[in-house]
Amino acid sequence: MADTAPFDAGPNGDYTIDQNWSAYTAEEHAVWDLLYERQMEVLPGRAADEFLEGLTLLNLAKGGIPNFETMSDELEALTGWRVVAVPGLVPDAVFFEHLANRRFPAGQFIRKRSELDYLQEPDVFHDVFGHVPMLANPVFADYMQAYGKGGMRSLEWDALKNLAALYWYTVEFGLIQTDKGMRIYGAGIVSSKSESIFALEDRSPNRIGFDLERVMVTDYRIDDFQQTYFAVESYKQLFDATVETDFAPLYDKMQGAYRFKPEDVTPTDRLIDKGTQDYADAGGRNA
Numbered sequence: 001m002a003d004t005a006p007f008d009a010g011p012n013g014d015y016t017i018d019q020n021w022s023a024y025t026a027e028e029h030a031v032w033d034l035l036y037e038r039q040m041e042v043l044p045g046r047a048a049d050e051f052l053e054g055l056t057l058l059n060l061a062k063g064g065i066p067n068f069e070t071m072s073d074e075l076e077a078l079t080g081w082r083v084v085a086v087p088g089l090v091p092d093a094v095f096f097e098h099l100a101n102r103r104f105p106a107g108q109f110i111r112k113r114s115e116l117d118y119l120q121e122p123d124v125f126h127d128v129f130g131h132v133p134m135l136a137n138p139v140f141a142d143y144m145q146a147y148g149k150g151g152m153r154s155l156e157w158d159a160l161k162n163l164a165a166l167y168w169y170t171v172e173f174g175l176i177q178t179d180k181g182m183r184i185y186g187a188g189i190v191s192s193k194s195e196s197i198f199a200l201e202d203r204s205p206n207r208i209g210f211d212l213e214r215v216m217v218t219d220y221r222i223d224d225f226q227q228t229y230f231a232v233e234s235y236k237q238l239f240d241a242t243v244e245t246d247f248a249p250l251y252d253k254m255q256g257a258y259r260f261k262p263e264d265v266t267p268t269d270r271l272i273d274k275g276t277q278d279y280a281d282a283g284g285r286n287a
């Protein structure tokens with residue numbers, strides 16, 4: 001969550017900046033290609049078909065950092081979304097307003113070769129490789145817009161924490177149960193080589209069927225692999241849960257607070273895998 005951003009609203013008044021594509025260096029394009037190549041070693045058979053189809057439809061293959069203008073022209077023809085450049089995290093209200101208008105704000109910068117695996121701020125690889133392919137899917141594209149509209153309303157209810165958890169456990173770290181088995185679609189997973197494997201194959205995390213209210217009152221980790229992943233059965237399930245639910249009584253009940261810790265399993269959960277939590281108990285990435 002970004003209540004205050006280290007940037008000002010800029011000349012456009014909405015935190016967007018020029019991508020300035022021609023200014024990327026050969027090294028920056030090479031870092032994209034390297035990240036792309038590493039992900040493609042693990043994603044076939046693990047990533048959702050819709051994600052892999054989006055990559056193909058938008059030509060996000062190797063060949064350097066995509067140009068947002070040409071990519072947006074292709075994406076707009078598919079689902080009406082465009083990608084706009086931002087310097088980094090933008091304030092929540094600004095972020096939601098972009099989504100509500102089918103604009104995805106993507107970080108303009110790319111990580112350095114020395115920090116391939118782990119970074120705090122969303123860069124162009126996380127935002128474009130991780131998020132944009134799913135925006136080529138019509139149902140998911142509608143879910144993202146509905147989320148943006150819901151986000152704008154949540155600010156009036158002081159319910160941002162609850163809505164942020166929904167984003168985290170779906171858009172960023174979501175799993176989907178398919179006929180072919182469990183797959184990853186969350187941008188935080190599909191843009192990370194180690195988490196792509198951990199989220200599906202490690203015995204440490206819980207895997208639980210998605211339930212809107214359960215997810216919205218569950219705290220999450222921003223510094224390491226998730227201790228619980230939630231799996232949807234379809235993207236329609238997500239869209240329906242978001243647009244057909246009256247959030248006002250939910251927000252009254254939730255009080256902008258979390259009731260469950262990241263590792264909790266509750267009696268009413270549709271439990272798919274009960275995790276051992278070995279990884280987290282051993283100290284996670286700092287072990």
Ligand code: HBI
Pocket residue numbers: 001002086088089090091092095105106107122163164167
């Ligand atoms: N800004 N650039 C950027 N990317 C985000 O994912 C983002 C943000 N600002 C706020 C924000 N996310 C949160 O409001 C949501 O994750 C809930």
Ligand code: FE
Pocket residue numbers: 122126127131172187188
């Ligand atoms: Fe993200």
